[in-house]
Amino acid sequence: GKWQKWSFDMFAGSDIHGATLGIIGMGRIGQGIAKRGAHGFGMKVIYHNRSRLDASLEAECKATYASKEELLKTADHVVLVVPYSAASHHTIGAAELALMKPTATLVNIARGGIVDDAALAVALREQRIAAAGLDVFEGEPKVHPDLLTVPNVVLTPHIASATVPTRKAMAGLAADNLIAFFTGKGPLTPVTPVAAK
Template sequence: MKKVLVARPTFPDVIERLKQYFEVDVNLGDVLAQDEFARRIADKDGAFTAGEWVGEKELAGAPNLKVVSNMAVGYNNFDMKAFDAHKVLGTNTPNVLNETTADFGWALMMAAARRVTESEHYLRAGKWQKWSFDAFLGADVHGSTLGVIGMGRIGQALARRAGGFDMRVIYHNRSRVAPEIEARLNAEYVSKEDLLKRADHVVLVLPYTKENHHTIGAAELALMKPTATLTNIARGGIVDDAALIVALRDKRIAAAGIDVFEGEPDFNPDFMLLDNVVLTPHIASATEGTRRAMANLAADNLIAALGEGPRAGNPPNPINPDVLKK
């Protein structure tokens, strides 16, 4: 039987599916150290990952490896040049998490706008002694302007929700979406600078690339309204976290909701000193139904890429499909 590594714990029934086809090495403990991950994939034909770095060193040390299946939409943990050079297929899990992630982005944006975390901490600390007309005045979401940076599947799902709140939608993307999508979402394409100046609530849903590193830094934050909020459900590194902390501390923007961080799970501890930020540990897709769908799709990709199952040789979500032709 072919051998596969499951680098992180996942649903037992998904492991059982894989065991129908493969000899499965499952890591049931903490995240593997990079050297241990490299050692564990050295004799494997495939790997099921959830954020582990896979680059030249790892691929060169695993001569039998044919596929690495990432349980995520993003794959900035893959060195795709190395994948192509070693003729290893990378796969991901798009679409199954669009709606759930959009739900969470909306929740995070509203929590930041309405100061939910700050007011809950106040209540839990026993500080609430009386009602006051000016306590925790936040920003309206309804009737405001939503700025979406990254109008892919999740960005479009966010924009669709804006209709129910009677919001104006402006967006910036690497390229404009089709006119029929703009019409359906009632969305206006604008420059990034214009979006930052006009939006009451900015939400980031673009993929991480070298070009997108620090898409939002000190200069961009300075363009935003002092009453605006920023929500990041995309990837760490798209925002300059240190610059954001300064902007929040100095009230250059009103609030932020952050689900992803530079260097996560480590993150800048100065975030913890701020009241006007909602912090969550990369959980935008964290519902049981969605995470199960992601895990099963990652398994589908792995099984098919290794020539097994009903889609043998035709995995649903190849990132670099040209290697299948070589």
């Protein structure tokens, strides 16, 4: 229908081959996105993070560190991959959206609240950025009603891991952690670092 065609057209019009990919948050997932963008699509990758990566890791990801302002001004596609905290609340608001190119896209796969959804809806409606893709929302499970009125946004539930192989791997990792813990080896993937004994 009309909405599916618009969704395809808004992203198809902005070629990713050779485009500049801006990643905010360069942890494990951000690094994976950087590698795929640089190696798979020949994208120029810039990133912003609380701390700069080691030079060897930057080279592996083919990524260059940039200030948040520089990233927003130059990236053709901005991807958000930061954890939610008081410090990251509204990392992208009206001021940040105003820095972006009118041809740029914004993708939030991190957490709701990282983006000011009301400000994003205004920027999309006024075509100050070209498009957005969101699978997380501020105030979940509700979606800001203004986002439902703009045609240049794709909204999906946060279900990227909802495949049978991924869910089996997640369950297996949880079981392996329990077994390691109860056999005295300690958790394999602790949420917080385990203090040395």
